[in-house]
Amino acid sequence: xxxxxxxLIVGLIIFIIAGICxxxxxxxxxxxxxxxxxxxxxxxxxxxxxxxxGNSWVQFDLRFYVVALVFLIFDIExxxxxxxxxxxxxAGIAGLWDMLFFFAVLVVGFAYLWKFGxxxxxxxxxxxxxxxxxxxADDAMGRAARGWQ
Amino acid sequence: MIEDAAFxxxxxxxxxxxxxxxxxxxxxxxxxxxxxxxxxxxxLYFLADANLLGVIQLIVYAGGTLILIVFGIMLTSQSPxxxxxxxxxxxxxxxxxAVILTIGIxxxxxxxxxxxxxxxxxxxxxxxxxxGDALLTTYLVPFEVASVxxxxxxxxxxxxxxxxx
Numbered sequence: 001x002x003x004x005x006x007x008l009i010v011g012l013i014i015f016i017i018a019g020i021c022x023x024x025x026x027x028x029x030x031x032x033x034x035x036x037x038x039x040x041x042x043x044x045x046x047x048x049x050x051x052x053x054g055n056s057w058v059q060f061d062l063r064f065y066v067v068a069l070v071f072l073i074f075d076i077e078x079x080x081x082x083x084x085x086x087x088x089x090x091a092g093i094a095g096l097w098d099m100l101f102f103f104a105v106l107v108v109g110f111a112y113l114w115k116f117g118x119x120x121x122x123x124x125x126x127x128x129x130x131x132x133x134x135x136x137a138d139d140a141m142g143r144a145a146r147g148w149q
Numbered sequence: 150m151i152e153d154a155a156f157x158x159x160x161x162x163x164x165x166x167x168x169x170x171x172x173x174x175x176x177x178x179x180x181x182x183x184x185x186x187x188x189x190x191x192x193l194y195f196l197a198d199a200n201l202l203g204v205i206q207l208i209v210y211a212g213g214t215l216i217l218i219v220f221g222i223m224l225t226s227q228s229p230x231x232x233x234x235x236x237x238x239x240x241x242x243x244x245x246x247a248v249i250l251t252i253g254i255x256x257x258x259x260x261x262x263x264x265x266x267x268x269x270x271x272x273x274x275x276x277x278x279x280x281g282d283a284l285l286t287t288y289l290v291p292f293e294v295a296s297v298x299x300x301x302x303x304x305x306x307x308x309x310x311x312x313x314x
Contacts, residue, residue: 008195009155060223062310068220069306073299075213079205080295083281091285098285098293105296109303118307 066118070110077106156196163189174234180219187211201277 045052084091084099091098113119166185173179187210194203235243284292 006152006155009192010151059225060220062224065217065220065224065310066307068217069310070303072209072213072217073303076209076299077296079208080284080292082204083201083277083284085281086277087281087285090282095285098289102293102296105293105300106303109300112304113307118311 063121066113070113070119073106073109077103152196156193159189159192159196161189163193176222177219180215180222183218184211184215187215201280 080102081099084095088095088099163186166182166189169182170179170186173182187206191203191206191211194200194206
């Protein structure tokens with residue numbers, strides 16, 4: 001235990017073993033307590049009554065990608081927050097302003113994406129009011145649902 | 150002793166995951182193998198007391214970039230068993246890049262005078278606190294400029310990936 005890295009690793013291993021044991025104990029106790037009533041419906045991917053439609057390997061919508069990109073940007077920002085948070089107490093009010101400026105620049109980008117509809121699921125067309133947008137999304141969903149039947 | 154064992158375990162995880170990435174014919178399995186590689190390398194960073202580097206490896210690479218790769222697969226692949234066989238030209242080009250990279254890494258490892266470095270001094274310079282101090286004093290301007298860079302990336306990427314509707 002001469003280096004902090006080793007204590008971290010040992011702690012992690014204990015944590016992982018304890019976590020696995022928690023799940024195993026719960027499953028073993030459940031195995032003995034529950035009744036067994038097998039049914040083919042229970043083996044379905046979604047047991048909650050909704051029949052699955054088609055293959056799960058569809059081509060995903062490109063709009064997921066924009067969300068993932070924004071996530072990645074704020075992910076990097078979070079990683080840069082870490083060293084700042086460690087020295088924050090010593091840095092005082094100047095450190096707070098430094099990070100607020102950093103954050104504000106990114107919020108400008110986020111506001112831009114939000115304002116110009118990059119985050120909307122159904123992208124607004126020009127001149128359309130936000131209230132109309134919701135209804136048109138609902139209609140598209142309704143049409144799709146009727147198409148499945 | 151335990152530290153040596155941990156090093157070999159994590160290095161082995163990284164290595165075998167990397168081999169799985171290269172050998173897997175299925176692109177989704179290759180992505181999962183990449184998760185093992187990136188996670189194993191992050192554990193090696195933690196083992197070397199490079200906490201910030203480990204955290205960035207976990208958050209940005211294993212957490213962010215890999216999700217983006219999986220999203221890219223989901224956006225393009227039409228079937229779960231989509232073939233992923235490289236052409237001959239691609240294989241040759243990849244081999245050349247791998248050989249050059251290997252030569253560079255080997256040269257780097259042999260050129261750096263590892264034994265002369267003082268371990269205490271080295272781990273002192275790697276602490277998160279000293280990096281945070283440097284970010285808020287010496288490197289404050291590059292740090293703030295980095296936010297502008299991220300802003301450009303965010304808007305540019307969203308503009309390129311937008312849907313025409």
